[in-house]
Amino acid sequence: MCEREQEALCNRPVGVFDSGVGGLTVAREIMRQLPNERIVYFGDTARVPYGNKSRETIIKFSRQIVRFLQTQQVKAIVVACNSASAYALEVLEKEVDVPIIGVIKSGARAAIDATKNDKIGVIATEATIGSGIYNRYIKEHHPDAAVLGKACPLFVPLVEEGLWEDPVTDEIAGRYLTELIDVGIDTLILGCTHYPMIRSTVGRIMGPEVTLVNPAYETAHELKQLLREKGLESGHRPGLGTELYRFFVSDAADKFQKFANSILTYGILSAKVINIEEF
Amino acid sequence: MCEREQEALCNRPVGVFDSGVGGLTVAREIMRQLPNERIVYFGDTARVPYGNKSRETIIKFSRQIVRFLQTQQVKAIVVACNSASAYALEVLEKEVDVPIIGVIKSGARAAIDATKNDKIGVIATEATIGSGIYNRYIKEHHPDAAVLGKACPLFVPLVEEGLWEDPVTDEIAGRYLTELIDVGIDTLILGCTHYPMIRSTVGRIMGPEVTLVNPAYETAHELKQLLREKGLESGHRPGLGTELYRFFVSDAADKFQKFANSILTYGILSAKVINIEEF
Numbered sequence: 001m002c003e004r005e006q007e008a009l010c011n012r013p014v015g016v017f018d019s020g021v022g023g024l025t026v027a028r029e030i031m032r033q034l035p036n037e038r039i040v041y042f043g044d045t046a047r048v049p050y051g052n053k054s055r056e057t058i059i060k061f062s063r064q065i066v067r068f069l070q071t072q073q074v075k076a077i078v079v080a081c082n083s084a085s086a087y088a089l090e091v092l093e094k095e096v097d098v099p100i101i102g103v104i105k106s107g108a109r110a111a112i113d114a115t116k117n118d119k120i121g122v123i124a125t126e127a128t129i130g131s132g133i134y135n136r137y138i139k140e141h142h143p144d145a146a147v148l149g150k151a152c153p154l155f156v157p158l159v160e161e162g163l164w165e166d167p168v169t170d171e172i173a174g175r176y177l178t179e180l181i182d183v184g185i186d187t188l189i190l191g192c193t194h195y196p197m198i199r200s201t202v203g204r205i206m207g208p209e210v211t212l213v214n215p216a217y218e219t220a221h222e223l224k225q226l227l228r229e230k231g232l233e234s235g236h237r238p239g240l241g242t243e244l245y246r247f248f249v250s251d252a253a254d255k256f257q258k259f260a261n262s263i264l265t266y267g268i269l270s271a272k273v274i275n276i277e278e279f
Numbered sequence: 280m281c282e283r284e285q286e287a288l289c290n291r292p293v294g295v296f297d298s299g300v301g302g303l304t305v306a307r308e309i310m311r312q313l314p315n316e317r318i319v320y321f322g323d324t325a326r327v328p329y330g331n332k333s334r335e336t337i338i339k340f341s342r343q344i345v346r347f348l349q350t351q352q353v354k355a356i357v358v359a360c361n362s363a364s365a366y367a368l369e370v371l372e373k374e375v376d377v378p379i380i381g382v383i384k385s386g387a388r389a390a391i392d393a394t395k396n397d398k399i400g401v402i403a404t405e406a407t408i409g410s411g412i413y414n415r416y417i418k419e420h421h422p423d424a425a426v427l428g429k430a431c432p433l434f435v436p437l438v439e440e441g442l443w444e445d446p447v448t449d450e451i452a453g454r455y456l457t458e459l460i461d462v463g464i465d466t467l468i469l470g471c472t473h474y475p476m477i478r479s480t481v482g483r484i485m486g487p488e489v490t491l492v493n494p495a496y497e498t499a500h501e502l503k504q505l506l507r508e509k510g511l512e513s514g515h516r517p518g519l520g521t522e523l524y525r526f527f528v529s530d531a532a533d534k535f536q537k538f539a540n541s542i543l544t545y546g547i548l549s550a551k552v553i554n555i556e557e558f
Contacts, residue, residue: 046336047326052439054531056552057325157436160331171447252333273335277556 010234013038013246014223015074017065020048021259022156022193023080026103028264029220030078031245034227036234039245040072044276046250049156050083051125051192058127062088066096067279068248074098075232078223082107082124082191082215086131099226104128106222107189107215108137114211115187118145121180121210123202124191126151134191148183152176152192159194160259169201177205189213197263247271289513292317292525293502294353296344299327300538301435301472302359305382307543308499309357310524313506315513318524319351323555325529328435329362330404330471337406341367345375346558347527353377354511357502361403361470361494365410378505383407385501386468386494387416393490394424394466400459400489401428402481403470404435413470427462431455431471438473439538448480456484468492476542526550 014034016027020043027041042065044050050058062084069077077100079085079092085102092100111120122134129151138147154172163169180188188210190196196214203212227233238244249256253271260271293313295306299322306320321344323329329337341363348356356379358364358371364381371379390399401413408430417426433451442448459467467489469475475493482491506512517523528535532550539550 046332052534053325054534057530153440154436157433161432168447168450171450251336255331255333 006231007235009075010232011038011238012073012075013040015040015042015069015072015077016080017042017044017062017069017077017084018081018193019044019050019083021045021160021256021263024260024263025193025196025214026078026080026216026219027245029216030223031264033220034224036237037227038234038238038242040069040074041245041247042068043247043249043256045252045256046276049125050081051127051156052153053083053127055087055127055131058084058087059091061276062092063095064276064279066092068274068276070096070098071279076100076223076227078219079103080193080219082193083127086128086133099230099232101219101222101226103193103215103219104133104191105137106218107191107213108134109141110213110215110218111187111189112138112142112145114213115145117184117186118142119183119185119187120145120147121185121188122147122149122191123152123155123176123180123188123195124149125156126153128191134189146183148180148185150176150180155192155198156194159197164197165201169198170205173198173201173205177202181206185210187211187213189215191215248274250274250276285510286514288354289511290317290517291352291354292319294319294321294348294351294356295359296321296323296341296348296356296363297360297472298323298329298362300324300439300535300542303539303542304472304475304493305357305359305495305498306524308495309502310543312499313503315516316506317513317517317521319348319353320524320526321347322526322528322535324531324535325555328404329360330406330435331432332362332406334366334406334410337363337366338370340555341371342374343555343558345371347553347555349375349377350558355379355502355506357498358382359472359498361472362406365407365412378509378511380498380501380505382472382494382498383412383470384416385497386470386492387413388420389492389494389497390466390468391417391421391424393492396463396465397421397424398462398464398466399424399426400464400467401426401470402431402434402455402459402467402474403428405430405432407470413468425462427459427464429455429459434471434477435473438476443476444480448477449484452477452480452484456481460485464489466490466492468494470494527553529553529555
């Protein structure tokens with residue numbers, strides 16, 4: 001590849017996708033850690049949530065999204081959804097010709113680094129917990145670890161309703177987290193991209209001795225290393241007039257924008273609705 | 280049409296659809312009130328919920344489902360989902376060549392009959408409340424009525440998590456219902472098919488003076504009248520060996536069956552997964 005071709009390739013955006021708005025917490029970290037990179041974000045707001053759906057459906061939806069992202073000439077893809085990372089990443093890796101990473105491995109690695117008593121907890125959707133993937137990955141790399149997963153299906157609707165600091169969220173979190181406190185974990189993975197929004201509630205209930213791991217941070221870091229290894233880093237921040245970040249959704253762009261603007265410091269000018277079922 | 284053709288037509292099933300499991304409360308009422316009728320039920324479990332999605336998306340999904348039901352040779356269609364009734368029914372009526380009814384008109388009529396002080400409340404999803412359709416329909420038929428709608432987005436996840444009798448549901452219901460109590464409504468429409476499951480919680484908070492209207496009952500009654508008018512009633516209960524009720528979903532049949540069996544007295548032997556995006 002000649003130098004000019006290589007530069008054109010490096011200037012391509014990174015594709016980031018999620019079942020909805022949660023993946024914006026990952027996009028936010030990429031914006032922070034990789035300020036030179038352009039991003040094409042897709043949120044599947046027409047079919048959200050994924051966390052209570054089956055492996056087959058999650059794979060089908062993820063395949064359609066990856067096909068859409070490829071039409072956007074992305075140079076790499078980040079699966080910014082734990083449920084999709086849990087079920088679809090291994091399948092997608094075999095089918096896609098650009099580097100693709102998920103959020104699970106990064107989160108698992110950070111938890112392995114953080115734990116001192118080898119007791120690691122994972123809170124996530126039913127799909128992610130049901131897949132057993134955090135458990136499998138942690139055990140592979142740290143066989144002595146004991147991993148306890150807990151599905152927290154009400155956290156996503158509570159976050160989406162904005163009850164980030166609320167007695168109801170405290171009560172529900174208390175119920176979900178009791179088992180994890182009882183077994184004495186010292187590290188807890190926030191295994192769903194919505195959960196960083198209720199980090200302070202979870203932290204308060206778990207207590208200051210428990211380290212909370214947010215895979216978003218680690219995923220952005222892994223992306224940085226990956227782009228460097230593959231020679232795909234963008235060498236400079238795109239000039240004025242270049243659209244740095246583009247947002248696509250499968251439903252209700254205005255609602256998405258409102259939520260996005262509450263998460264991102266960068267204001268989203270617009271999000272575009274596409275028909276994802278066509279891909 | 281000759282007599283034999285007419286009988287064959289009458290023996291066809293009624294199509295009933297919902298975004299997921301909620302419409303089973305309507306199917307249950309049809310089973311009770313119209314025991315001779317066969318039913319083909321479709322629950323869009325891959326794309327549930329509809330209640331927080333846009334008009335365009337709800338119409339698109341509903342059209343696909345109607346096309347699927349037509350492949351099942353249904354003689355009539357019941358839109359057993361308030362959000363789909365609110366946004367898609369008027370569009371579908373123009374496109375479909377079999378009689379089609381929703382749950383909104385039935386519920387509105389029952390509320391008009393029940394109210395004494397002309398103050399009617401409606402609790403429903405964001406989509407249904409946002410459409411303003413209960414308000415519009417009630418005012419058309421009873422201009423003196425004051426209608427207050429309240430979106431209750433957390434009720435569906437609370438019902439789906441089984442918290443039908445729970446302090447958290449009490450707390451959330453208390454917040455949602457305060458306004459309705461304050462304005463002194465005497466009639467409250469349960470404008471989402473999930474809500475009959477928390478009827479006792481809502482009833483306790485509203486107090487015994489407030490009549491709760493469940494459109495499921497009225498919808499089954501309206502279907503009965505419609506089939507009679509059109510000469511489409513099944514004259515006899517299908518014989519042994521005929522499959523009376525068939526269930527289709529777009530995702531995770533086993534999970535659907537489990538929930539269905541907790542709602543229906545009739546045990547669901549099986550539900551079949553279809554790819555609804557193909558229709």
